[in-house]
Amino acid sequence: MRVAMIGTGYVGLVSGACFADFGHHVTCVDKDSDKINSLNSGIVPIYEPGLGEVVGTNLRDGRLTFSTDLAESVRMSDAVLIAVGTPSRRGDGHADLSFVYAAAREIATALAGFTVVITKSTVPVGTSDEVERIIREVNPTADFAVVSNPEFLREGAAIRDFKHPDRIVIGTEHSRAKEAMAELYRPLYLNAAPILYTTRRAAELIKYAANALLATKITFINEIADLCEKVGADVQDVARGVGLDNRIGSKFLHPGPGFGGSCFPKDSVALIKTAHDYDVSLRIVEAMVGVNEARKRAMARKVAAALGGSLRGKIIAVLGLTFKPDTDDMREAPSIALITALQDMGARVRAFDPAGMEQAKKILTDVIYTEGPYECAEDAEALVIATEWEQFRALDLTILKQVMARPVVVDLRNVYRYDEMSRHGFAYSSVGLGTYPPGRLEPSPILAPAS
Numbered sequence: 001m002r003v004a005m006i007g008t009g010y011v012g013l014v015s016g017a018c019f020a021d022f023g024h025h026v027t028c029v030d031k032d033s034d035k036i037n038s039l040n041s042g043i044v045p046i047y048e049p050g051l052g053e054v055v056g057t058n059l060r061d062g063r064l065t066f067s068t069d070l071a072e073s074v075r076m077s078d079a080v081l082i083a084v085g086t087p088s089r090r091g092d093g094h095a096d097l098s099f100v101y102a103a104a105r106e107i108a109t110a111l112a113g114f115t116v117v118i119t120k121s122t123v124p125v126g127t128s129d130e131v132e133r134i135i136r137e138v139n140p141t142a143d144f145a146v147v148s149n150p151e152f153l154r155e156g157a158a159i160r161d162f163k164h165p166d167r168i169v170i171g172t173e174h175s176r177a178k179e180a181m182a183e184l185y186r187p188l189y190l191n192a193a194p195i196l197y198t199t200r201r202a203a204e205l206i207k208y209a210a211n212a213l214l215a216t217k218i219t220f221i222n223e224i225a226d227l228c229e230k231v232g233a234d235v236q237d238v239a240r241g242v243g244l245d246n247r248i249g250s251k252f253l254h255p256g257p258g259f260g261g262s263c264f265p266k267d268s269v270a271l272i273k274t275a276h277d278y279d280v281s282l283r284i285v286e287a288m289v290g291v292n293e294a295r296k297r298a299m300a301r302k303v304a305a306a307l308g309g310s311l312r313g314k315i316i317a318v319l320g321l322t323f324k325p326d327t328d329d330m331r332e333a334p335s336i337a338l339i340t341a342l343q344d345m346g347a348r349v350r351a352f353d354p355a356g357m358e359q360a361k362k363i364l365t366d367v368i369y370t371e372g373p374y375e376c377a378e379d380a381e382a383l384v385i386a387t388e389w390e391q392f393r394a395l396d397l398t399i400l401k402q403v404m405a406r407p408v409v410v411d412l413r414n415v416y417r418y419d420e421m422s423r424h425g426f427a428y429s430s431v432g433l434g435t436y437p438p439g440r441l442e443p444s445p446i447l448a449p450a451s
């Protein structure tokens, strides 16, 4: 099959490269010529484990090409996927669909022969209807069908997720489009990946509902972690005990500094806005968004508490900046609100991230960026672990203690255990650990039953 992928970002590049790996001839199109030039010379502009190899192999074998010429790529294709960004619209939080609609207009002028136009971007209910209307308006004689096929891959595990999806959701009632989608995903059909055929509107809503539910799970365990700290229970035990229930499951029950990233924050707000447009209020989602927003800044108060209340003039080292490990994506990373709040409280921030510093420098300017974790920790009065990169899981605690001005660690991802840190002479605070073992910083009272 000949495929055009419009938008060569995290989703477009990964899915384009994987479709080429399935044997299709794929052209990844982007209007960013720097991105296309670097891909054509074999340089992958984003950090995603395993992506370089898949891109390299398919580029060499001639199944994957990169272009800025949308019209030419669409003209030659049987399937055209729209994978452009749908960020929050400035001012009101609705999904900004201007990139999707601009792509639809351009696609319309170039369609030749029966073509399936697939919205892979995360788009609110009704967007694919509008894409169809636009194409028909621009090119009334075009032979096409619009399908909704939301993407569920996670950055950091994107190749695996794309090739071994929990499900593929295909929103169309058009029989020829269904056949084309079966052909596009044929290797996954053969692997018996669950395929859900539904309407376009249901497909669009499935993506938002799934993201909102996952974000709610994280936010729920974060609030339970806060309660654990007050009552003297270890949230990791609580999360495990809860997650072992098969009806609940153990994933997304890891407490931390609040969720961020390119999807959950904007998609949760966009879902609320869609619901309002239809006179429905999603109060659970609204509460979840508010709780998460407040939490990111609250983490700075946790750091202040670990240092006795004041951060003025103190050096704070932050390890991990990206919203999660194994990506360079800084969009809505909790580290942004955390560092801004630390600075508002008078702290001087040093930071290190294995892949995200280039992106971080565009957002957080008044920060000293360092070459590695130990340089970052130099002269710091507290070290904050904000993202659980693998390389932060086994720091040499002896060196760390030597270079720091004060041995204080605030572990917002619970990668260490209290007894280990305590053995190395660190004052240690984490998320949702109770008052055990005794001697933690700032112990909260264990509530005695009323006598």
Ligand SMILES: NC(=O)c1ccc[n+]([C@@H]2O[C@H](COP(=O)([O-])OP(=O)(O)OC[C@H]3O[C@@H](n4cnc5c(N)ncnc54)[C@H](O)[C@@H]3O)[C@@H](O)[C@H]2O)c1
Residues within 6 Å of the ligand: 006, 007, 008, 009, 010, 011, 012, 029, 030, 031, 032, 035, 070, 083, 084, 085, 086, 099, 102, 103, 120, 121, 122, 123, 151, 152, 153, 154, 155, 262, 263
């Ligand atoms: N990043 C993720 O983990 C993820 C996961 C699932 C779904 N999604 C959704 O997928 C969509 C894309 O997300 P992303 O993270 O890949 O975005 P991104 O910002 O990384 O990439 C989008 C790309 O589209 C290009 N573009 C915009 N308009 C174009 C046009 N008219 N022609 C050609 N190129 C154009 C941009 O230059 C950019 O390179 C979003 O709707 C997002 O919500 C993202």
